[in-house]
Amino acid sequence: MSAPLDVVVIGGGQAGLAAGYYLRRLGLGFVILDAQTEAGGAWQHAWDSLHLFSPAAYSSLPGRPMPVQTGEIYPDASHVVGYLTAYEERYELPIRRPVQVQGVHRDGQLLRVETDCGTWRARAVISATGTWWRPFLPAVPGRDVFRGRQLHTVEYRSPQDFTGQRVVVVGGGNSGAQIAADLAYNTELTWATQRPARFLADDIDGRALFDAATARRRALDEGSTDTGGVASLGDIVAVPPVREARDAGLLKAHPMFSRLIPEGVEWADGTSAEADAVIWCTGFRPALSHLAPLGLRGARGHISTTGTQAVDEPRLHLLGYGDWTGPASATLIGVSRPARDAARDIAQLLGISTPVSARAAHT
Ligand code: FAD
Numbered sequence: 017m018s019a020p021l022d023v024v025v026i027g028g029g030q031a032g033l034a035a036g037y038y039l040r041r042l043g044l045g046f047v048i049l050d051a052q053t054e055a056g057g058a059w060q061h062a063w064d065s066l067h068l069f070s071p072a073a074y075s076s077l078p079g080r081p082m083p084v085q086t087g088e089i090y091p092d093a094s095h096v097v098g099y100l101t102a103y104e105e106r107y108e109l110p111i112r113r114p115v116q117v118q119g120v121h122r123d124g125q126l127l128r129v130e131t132d133c134g135t136w137r138a139r140a141v142i143s144a145t146g147t148w149w150r151p152f153l154p155a156v157p158g159r160d161v162f163r164g165r166q167l168h169t170v171e172y173r174s175p176q177d178f179t180g181q182r183v184v185v186v187g188g189g190n191s192g193a194q195i196a197a198d199l200a201y202n203t204e205l206t207w208a209t210q211r212p213a214r215f216l217a218d219d220i221d222g223r224a225l226f227d228a229a230t231a232r233r234r235a236l237d238e239g240s241t242d243t244g245g246v247a248s249l250g251d252i253v254a255v256p257p258v259r260e261a262r263d264a265g266l267l268k269a270h271p272m273f274s275r276l277i278p279e280g281v282e283w284a285d286g287t288s289a290e291a292d293a294v295i296w297c298t299g300f301r302p303a304l305s306h307l308a309p310l311g312l313r314g315a316r317g318h319i320s321t322t323g324t325q326a327v328d329e330p331r332l333h334l335l336g337y338g339d340w341t342g343p344a345s346a347t348l349i350g351v352s353r354p355a356r357d358a359a360r361d362i363a364q365l366l367g368i369s370t371p372v373s374a375r376a377a378h379t
Contacts, residue, residue: 021045024129024138026117029057031144031336034351036109038359049115056097058148064174066093069253070222075348117306140362144335147300158276165293178203187297193252200266213269214251226344302337324358333358
C-alpha cells in the first residue's frame with residue numbers, strides 16, 4: 017500500500033475535475049478515481065440530441081472557458097465531453113481509470129478507500145460521483161404487468177429506436193420534455209406529467225436558473241425570505257427543440273396515469289392508452305452507496321452537510337449532487353464555487369496554508 021495522500025477525489029466528471037483544479041492550486045497531494053474508461057462523466061452517455069440549456073460561456077469550469085461550438089448556441093453533449101477531456105489534460109489532473117470505489121472506511125487518522133483496483137488511504141475524501149448512475153423510478157402500480165418495453169432516461173438514445181411505436185413519456189422536467197419533443201414527430205406520443213407542464217419563458221435559459229439558485233442561497237444564508245430559487249421560475253427550459261414541438265402543438269401534457277396495465281397505461285377515470293414503450297424520465301438520486309460504511313445517513317436517508325462538508329465526518333466533502341451541496345452545484349458553471357470552498361476547507365483541516373494566489377482564484 018502506498019503512502020497516504022492528502023485527498024482522494026471519487027468521481028472524474030465535471031465536479032471531480034473542478035475539485036482537482038483547486039486542490040492542485042493549493043498544492044495538495046491527491047488522486048481522482050473514476051469508474052469510467054474515458055473522460056466526460058455522465059455526458060458520455062447522454063441521448064443523441066441532448067444540448068446544454070446554457071450557452072458555452074455560461075457552462076465553464078474554473079480557469080478554462082468552454083469554447084463556442086461552431087453553429088450551436090447551446091453546445092451538445094459531445095462538445096462537453098471534448099471540453100472535459102481537454103480540461104483534464106490541460107491541468108494534468110492525476111486521474112485513474114477505470115477504478116470503481118466500493119467503500120470508504122474510517123481507519124484511525126485516515127480514510128481508507130477500497131476499490132476494485134486496490135486500496136488508497138487519505139486524510140480527506142471528496143465524493144463527486146453524480147446522480148446518473150442511480151436512476152429513480154416511481155412506485156407506480158402495474159410496472160411488473162406491462163408487456164411492453166420500459167426504460168429510464170439513462171437508456172434512451174434516439175427517436176429512431178421507436179419509429180411508428182406508441183410511446184408514453186413520463187415526467188414534467190427537462191429530460192421528460194426534451195425526450196417527448198424528440199419523439200413527437202415519428203411516434204404516437206403520450207406525455208404524462210404529475211402536474212401541468214410549466215415552461216419557463218422562452219427567453220430564459222440556464223443563465224437565469226443559475227442566478228436564481230445563487231439568489232436563493234444568498235437569501236437563505238442571510239435569513240431573508242426564501243426566493244423559491246429555480247422552482248419559482250418553472251420546470252422546463254424551452255430549448256429550441258422543445259419550443260418547436262410545443263409551438264407545433266405536438267407537446268401536450270396529460271395528467272399522470274394511475275397504473276400500468278398489460279397493454280399500456282390507465283388513468284383513474286378508467287380511460288387508457290395502449291403503449292409499446294414507457295420511458296421513465298423521473299429523475300435520479302445521488303450515487304452514494306460507496307459511503308455506506310461511514311454510516312452517515314440520517315433518518316430520512318440523507319447525509320447532513322454544512323456547505324459541502326459532511327456534518328458527522330468533517331474529512332468528507334460531497335460535491336455536485338444538488339443544491340444541498342452548494343447553489344447549482346450540479347451544473348457546469350455552478351460547481352466551481354463549492355469545489356473551491358471544499359478544497360480550501362480541506363487545506364485548513366489538514367493545516368496546509370493557503371497560497372494567496374489560490375484564495376484569489378476564480379469564483
Ligand atoms: P457525473 O458527470 O455523473 O460524474 C461522476 C463520475 O463519477 C462519473 O464518471 C462516474 O462514473 C463516477 N463514479 C460514480 N460512482 C463511482 C464510484 N463508486 N467509484 C468511482 N467513480 C464513480 N448541467 C449544466 O450545467 N447544463 C446543462 O445543460 C445540463 N443538462 C443536463 C441534462 C441532463 C439530462 C442531466 C441528467 C443533467 C444535466 N446537467 C446540466 C447537470 C449536470 O451538469 C450533469 O448531471 C453532470 O454530469 C454532473 O456532473 P458530476 O461530475 O457531478 O457527475
